[in-house]
Amino acid sequence: MPNHWSPIVEKAIYEEQLSPRDIEELFKADLWELGSAAEYLTRKYFGNVVTFIPNMILNYTNVCVIACRFCAFYRLPGHPEAYTLSAEEALRRVMAIDREFGIRQVLIQGGINPELDIEYYERLFKALKAKLPHVAIHGLSPIEIDYLARKHRMSYRETLDRLRESGMDTLAGGGGEILVDRVRKIIAPHKIDTDTWLNIMETAHKMGIMSNATMMYGHVETISDQAEHLYRIIELQKRTHGFLSFTAWNFEPGNSELTREVTYPLTSVTLLRMVAVARLVFKNILPNIQSSWLTNGLDVAQLTLKFGANDFGGTLYEERVIPATGLKMLVLTRDSIIGMIKDLRLIPAERDNWYKIVKVYN
Numbered sequence: 529m530p531n532h533w534s535p536i537v538e539k540a541i542y543e544e545q546l547s548p549r550d551i552e553e554l555f556k557a558d559l560w561e562l563g564s565a566a567e568y569l570t571r572k573y574f575g576n577v578v579t580f581i582p583n584m585i586l587n588y589t590n591v592c593v594i595a596c597r598f599c600a601f602y603r604l605p606g607h608p609e610a611y612t613l614s615a616e617e618a619l620r621r622v623m624a625i626d627r628e629f630g631i632r633q634v635l636i637q638g639g640i641n642p643e644l645d646i647e648y649y650e651r652l653f654k655a656l657k658a659k660l661p662h663v664a665i666h667g668l669s670p671i672e673i674d675y676l677a678r679k680h681r682m683s684y685r686e687t688l689d690r691l692r693e694s695g696m697d698t699l700a701g702g703g704g705e706i707l708v709d710r711v712r713k714i715i716a717p718h719k720i721d722t723d724t725w726l727n728i729m730e731t732a733h734k735m736g737i738m739s740n741a742t743m744m745y746g747h748v749e750t751i752s753d754q755a756e757h758l759y760r761i762i763e764l765q766k767r768t769h770g771f772l773s774f775t776a777w778n779f780e781p782g783n784s785e786l787t788r789e790v791t792y793p794l795t796s797v798t799l800l801r802m803v804a805v806a807r808l809v810f811k812n813i814l815p816n817i818q819s820s821w822l823t824n825g826l827d828v829a830q831l832t833l834k835f836g837a838n839d840f841g842g843t844l845y846e847e848r849v850i851p852a853t854g855l856k857m858l859v860l861t862r863d864s865i866i867g868m869i870k871d872l873r874l875i876p877a878e879r880d881n882w883y884k885i886v887k888v889y890n
Contacts, residue, residue, distance in 0.1 A: 534558070537565050540808035546762075551755035554805050559797065566804035566836030573812045574838045577888070578869045579879040582862050583633035583666075583842035584625045588613045588652070592639025594671065594718045612641060615652040619659060625845050626660055629861065633842065633881045634660075635700060636667035640675045646690060649676075653695035664881030665695050666740075669702030670728035674720050684731045692737060697881055698772065699732045699739035706743065707760045708753045715747055726764055733770025738882065741771045741814070745802060746778040754802070758809045765814045772883055773816035773839060776802045777823045796828040800835045807836030816883050821860070830868050839883070840865050840876075 533541065536553045540546060546554075554562070589612040590603050603610040613621070622634050634656065649672075653665055668691070677687040688699075705715060707722045720728075732739055741761045745754055765771050778799060799820060806817055819837040821829030822844060829840065843860050862878070866889050869876035878887040 533565060534561060537561055537808070541565055541569065544811070544813075546759075546809055548752070548755045548759045551758055551805065551809055552752050554808060555751045555754060555801065559801055559804075562801060562804035562808070563835040566807035567834055569807055569811060570817075570836050570838050573815060576874045577877050577885070578833055578838060578840055578872075578874045579816075579877045579883065579885060580840040580862075580865045580869070581633050581842045581879050581881070582629060582631045583635060584622065584629075584631050584845035585635045585637055586613075586618055586622060587637055588618050589638040589641045589644065591641040591643070593642055594640045594716065612643065615648065615655050618652055619655045622656060622663065623659060626663060629843065629845060631663055631843075631845070632878075632886075633664045633666050635842070635844075636665060637669075637700065637702060638672075640671065646676045646680055646687065649691060649696075650694040653691065657695035664697040666698045666700055666881055667691075667696050669700045670725045671703040671720060673699070673728050673732075674724060684728050685735065688732055688735055688737055692735070696737075699729070699737055701729075701740040701742035701771075701775070704742040704744070704757075706745065706747075706749045706753050707757045708749065711747075711749045711753050722760065726760060729770065730764060730768055733764075733768035738770050738772045740773045740775060741765075742774070743776040743802070744779055745776060746798060758806060762809055762814060765810070769813075771814050773818055774806055774810060774814055775818040775820055775841065776806065777820045796824055796831075799824050799828055800832060803832045803837050804835045826860075826868065830872065833869070833872055833874060839879075840869060 534557060536550065537557055539550065540554055591610045591612055593604065625631060649668070653667070656663065656665060673684055673687050676682070677684050680687070703719060703725060705712060707725065709721050712719060712721060729739055743757055761771065761774065776799065803817060810817065816839045817837045818839045818841040819829040819832040821841060833840070843862060843865065845859065866876040876889040877885045878889070879885050
C-alpha cells in the first residue's frame with residue numbers, strides 16, 4: 529500500500545461518508561491511483577478470491593411499450609419480429625441449458641408487454657421451481673413490478689409477495705440506468721422515475737427480497753450525474769443492506785434510437801474508473817462489484833478484477849439483448865472464466881445466487 533494518497537482518495541479509503549461532490553472529485557482522480565486504492569480495499573475484504581456463477585439469461589419476450597431510446601432489443605406489439613415465449617417453452621429452454629452446462633441461476637429479463645399479467649409470471653416461476661429447484665430465479669426489475677402493480681391495482685408489496693410466493697428469489701437491478709430524472713427523461717421518457725425505482729427496491733429489501741444495483745453510463749449523463757447515482761445507491765444500502773452486488777456497463781450505441789446522438793461507446797478505461805470509484809464509495813457496505821464482461825469484452829473484464837471488482841458475473845448463456853445492438857456475443861463457459869481468473873494469479877470460486885461460495889477452484 530502506498531505511503532501517500534491524494535486527499536480525496538485517502539478520504540474515500542478511511543471515511544465512510546462521501547458526499548456527491550466527493551464522489552465527483554474521485555471520478556477526476558488519477559486512474560492508476562484509483563485502481564491501486566480499489567485493489568487494496570478489494571484484497572483486504574476478499575483476499576485473492578474472485579467469484580462467478582454459472583447462469584443463463586431468459587429473454588422471455590421482446591415486446592415492450594416503454595420504448596427506451598437506448599434499447600435495440602424491444603419491438604412494439606404487433607411488430608413482425610415480436611415474440612413472447614409461453615411458460616412451457618421458456619421452461620424447456622432453461623432445462624436444455626441446465627442439461628448442457630449446469631446452472632445455478634436464471635436471470636429473467638424481457639419488457640413491459642401489455643399482453644402479460646402477473647399470472648404469466650406465477651406460472652413461469654412455479655414451473656421453473658418444480659422442475660429445477662436447484663436454479664435460483666433472479667428476475668424482473670422495478671420496472672415490471674411497477675407495471676404489474678398498476679395493472680392489477682395492487683401495492684408494490686402485494687406484487688412482490690405474489691412473485692416471491694411463486695418462486696422469485698431475488699429482484700434484478702434493471703432499469704436503474706442513471707438515477708437522475710433529467711437524464712432518465714432524455715434516454716427513457718416513459719420509464720419510472722428515480723424515486724420510484726429506489727422505493728420499489730427499498731420495499732423489496734424490507735420484505736427480505738435481496739436485489740442487485742446497476743448503472744448504464746456513457747450516453748447523455750455528466751460526471752456529476754454518475755456521482756449522484758452512486759450516492760443514491762449507497763444511501764439506500766446503508767438503510768436496508770438489501771443490495772447483493774453492483775454492476776456497471778457502458779451504453780452500446782448500435783441499432784438504437786439514441787445512436788443518432790451518441791455515436792460511439794466510451795472506452796474501456798471508463799469502466800475501470802467506474803469500477804474503482806464504485807469500490808471506494810461502496811467499500812464493504814455493498815461488497816460485491818461485478819466485472820461486466822458483456823458489453824466491454826473479456827480482456828477489460830479481467831482487468832477490472834485488479835481495479836476493484838471481486839466477482840466475474842455469470843456465464844450468461846442465451847443472452848439476446850446485447851446481440852440486438854449488433855455486438856457479437858461470446859459463449860462463455862465455466863472453464864473459460866476459471867482460466868481467466870487463474871491467469872491473474874487469483875483464486876476462482878463458484879458462488880450461488882446470494883454470493884455464498886459453493887466451490888473453490890484452487
